[in-house]
Amino acid sequence: MSQHSNSLDQSTFDKLRRLYIIALSTIALSVVISQILIRTHLRRQESDSTVINIAGRQRMLSQKLTKDIVSLSSETAISKKIDLKDNIKSTLQLWTVSHEALQNGNDSLGLPKKNSKEVIEKFNLLNPVFDTISVAANTIINKIETNPNAALKIYTSEIEQVKAHEGDFLNMMDAIVNQYDLEADEKVDWLRKLELWLTLLTLFILLGEFLFIFWPAAKSVKSILADLLRAEKRAKKMAFDADELSAAKEKSMKELRALSRAMDDTLLFARILPNGSVIHMGNKFSRLFKFSKFNMNALFWEILSFEENERAVIEDLINKNKKTGWQGEVKASTKEDESVWLEMAIIPYSPNDDKSELLIIASEITERKIAQIEIDRLTNKSFEEKMSQQKVISSKIIENQEKEQNRIAKDVHDGIGQMLTGLKYNLESIDATDIKKATAKIEHLKELTSNIIKGVRTATFNLTPPELTDHGIVPAITKLTQELARLTGKEIVFFNKTDFTQRLDSLAEINIYRITQEAINNAIKYAESTHILVSLSHSQNILSLVIDDNGKGFDPKTIKRVKTGDGGMGMTFMQERIKYIDGRLFLTSSKGRGTRVTLNIPLTSSLRKEN
Numbered sequence: 001m002s003q004h005s006n007s008l009d010q011s012t013f014d015k016l017r018r019l020y021i022i023a024l025s026t027i028a029l030s031v032v033i034s035q036i037l038i039r040t041h042l043r044r045q046e047s048d049s050t051v052i053n054i055a056g057r058q059r060m061l062s063q064k065l066t067k068d069i070v071s072l073s074s075e076t077a078i079s080k081k082i083d084l085k086d087n088i089k090s091t092l093q094l095w096t097v098s099h100e101a102l103q104n105g106n107d108s109l110g111l112p113k114k115n116s117k118e119v120i121e122k123f124n125l126l127n128p129v130f131d132t133i134s135v136a137a138n139t140i141i142n143k144i145e146t147n148p149n150a151a152l153k154i155y156t157s158e159i160e161q162v163k164a165h166e167g168d169f170l171n172m173m174d175a176i177v178n179q180y181d182l183e184a185d186e187k188v189d190w191l192r193k194l195e196l197w198l199t200l201l202t203l204f205i206l207l208g209e210f211l212f213i214f215w216p217a218a219k220s221v222k223s224i225l226a227d228l229l230r231a232e233k234r235a236k237k238m239a240f241d242a243d244e245l246s247a248a249k250e251k252s253m254k255e256l257r258a259l260s261r262a263m264d265d266t267l268l269f270a271r272i273l274p275n276g277s278v279i280h281m282g283n284k285f286s287r288l289f290k291f292s293k294f295n296m297n298a299l300f301w302e303i304l305s306f307e308e309n310e311r312a313v314i315e316d317l318i319n320k321n322k323k324t325g326w327q328g329e330v331k332a333s334t335k336e337d338e339s340v341w342l343e344m345a346i347i348p349y350s351p352n353d354d355k356s357e358l359l360i361i362a363s364e365i366t367e368r369k370i371a372q373i374e375i376d377r378l379t380n381k382s383f384e385e386k387m388s389q390q391k392v393i394s395s396k397i398i399e400n401q402e403k404e405q406n407r408i409a410k411d412v413h414d415g416i417g418q419m420l421t422g423l424k425y426n427l428e429s430i431d432a433t434d435i436k437k438a439t440a441k442i443e444h445l446k447e448l449t450s451n452i453i454k455g456v457r458t459a460t461f462n463l464t465p466p467e468l469t470d471h472g473i474v475p476a477i478t479k480l481t482q483e484l485a486r487l488t489g490k491e492i493v494f495f496n497k498t499d500f501t502q503r504l505d506s507l508a509e510i511n512i513y514r515i516t517q518e519a520i521n522n523a524i525k526y527a528e529s530t531h532i533l534v535s536l537s538h539s540q541n542i543l544s545l546v547i548d549d550n551g552k553g554f555d556p557k558t559i560k561r562v563k564t565g566d567g568g569m570g571m572t573f574m575q576e577r578i579k580y581i582d583g584r585l586f587l588t589s590s591k592g593r594g595t596r597v598t599l600n601i602p603l604t605s606s607l608r609k610e611n
Contacts, residue, residue: 019217023209030205034198048184051111054098055177059170061095065133066166069140069159078148085144092137099130102176119179126172129165136161236439268342268362271349271421272300274322276315279357288364290335300360304332304342321346322358329365341369349421359421423448468513472503474536476513480520481534488524490532497537504543508606511577512545512599515585518573519547519597527551527595538603545599553589581606 068088075081098109103123105113115123136158143155269282276299281291291303301314310331317326327345334340344362426445430438468476478494485492504512516534523529529551537544571587574597578585582605589595 019213023213026205026209027202030198030202034202048180048187050109051102052177052180052184054109054111055102055173055180058095058098058102059173059177061091061098062133062166062169062173065091065095065137066162069137069162072140072144073152073156073159081144082148085141088137089141092134092141096134116179116183119176119183122172122176122179126169126176129169129172132165133162133169237436268360268364270300270360272318272358272360274318274356274358276300276318278303285362288334288340289332304330306335306337307333318346318358323348329369330362339366340364341366357421420452423452465513468509469506472501473509473512474500476509477516477534477536480513480517481532484520484524490524490530492520492532493534495533495535497535500536500538500543502603503608504601504603504606505581505608508581508601511581512601515574515577515597515599516545516547523547523549523551523595527553529594541603543601543603543606545601547597548594550594553591553593553595555591556587556589 065088068084068091072081072084075084097106100106101109101111103115103120105111139158140155143150147154268285268288270285271279271281273279278291278298278300281303285291289303291298299315300318301311304314305311310333314330314332317328317330320326325345325347328343330342330344332340332342341364342362343365344360347359347361348356349359350356423445426441426448430441465476465479467479474496481492481494484490503509520532520534523532527549529549531550533546533548535546535548574585578599578601581601583599583601586598586600587595588598
């Protein structure tokens, strides 16, 4: 069967290749021939307008020549007579050159060397009239040049000859111009007919190719694909047996247990029912709040605090957000009555159609929260003292945040926990006796595992990169854009416009890196961007970093107090960090036109001081 399919595929595709080559060659040949015919005809018509213009100008030159010659009969001043003679001479020269060029061609004037039989006959009738006027005009010029003071009567006869033949010249020249125009119109009509016939020929060729090449080829391909799909299904059904499914299930269960232990030991992780009953609580969560896993019917808010007010707040949060999810800060207390601040996310999750749960992912932020409370306490002191202490405490906050980068709850709650739980339930539900359903579930589990790995890698990359500490902001942002582009599949490019290579103060580098990271993540997660450009430039005093994306954008007016950073956690994050390094942040966006985030950092205060 396999050998037959291979030979069938090879012969079919060889036939299709030949048919498509013939079809495309025929179309290309018809297009080339059409272009050659049309361009050849157009080249013949390029000079038509020039011929008509010069032929029409001959009438004007004849009238001007006659006018100047007639003006001699009334002119007595020698200087005026000489000026008229010069005008006659120059007009006669141009008139004569154009007359000869119309008949014999002239490359400099763009005139062809070939006229039609009708035009030649008309010029043969015109030439004697032209010669008479030309001879008379030359005679007048010679007589004036010989004796400018001569009386009018010596060239009166020549003036009369010009006047007598001027009307005949105009009439004959009109006939020639009309003949040129008629021939040009005939060429245009011929070209129009040629284009029509070529269009009909092309359509006929396309119709023939559709009926005899493309349509039969499409039916043949459809038939071959159907045979291949049927063969693939039979091969898959024969390839898997119960032993292979059992081995795959055992391997997946081991991997799941390892992942579950890692989550329980590293994350403040729990699963609860919508009514607050605890289903599972991770080891780290249990150790922090001294929770016994034998007491699985306890309510979540009762575990997190022994104070009624704190319990009521947590219970209200869960009840209000059990369908939509929530993220924010929560105050709790341990059994030793120690206050604990948590940054917590509530994620709705449905392991199957008739059951719903809530995933709780949190991180302890007690130290940071205490620092924030201390900052609030300092607001009643003098401005200078408050600003000085605020920078010290803010620096401590940043340092603590960098130490806490191992917490991945902020990234994990968007999908990793949910996918892990789904992976666990799918593995537990595999029935080795039902090979068909088990095969489908194994394929789904492979996809879930790939997504989990990708999410873990993304969360790990969000930790402080070694490039930032070792080499500075430019290599760190370069690595950031490259890794995010690889992990997300987006087009993310970093461009160092002015080749900035200087090292900055460590606090400045950390904050610039985190703001850039937040802006890129916002563009990826919320703006639905496909292309992101990060550009860096600097002057003597300012370092400028611009993040542009082609996402859906938004109206900045809809974000309340965006300038003070109160428009959202992301904007607050960036605004607070830019304040620490005395910089400025600008946000520009509109719906459907992407978003631009601009950072301006003073170099005078941010450059690293060398020892």
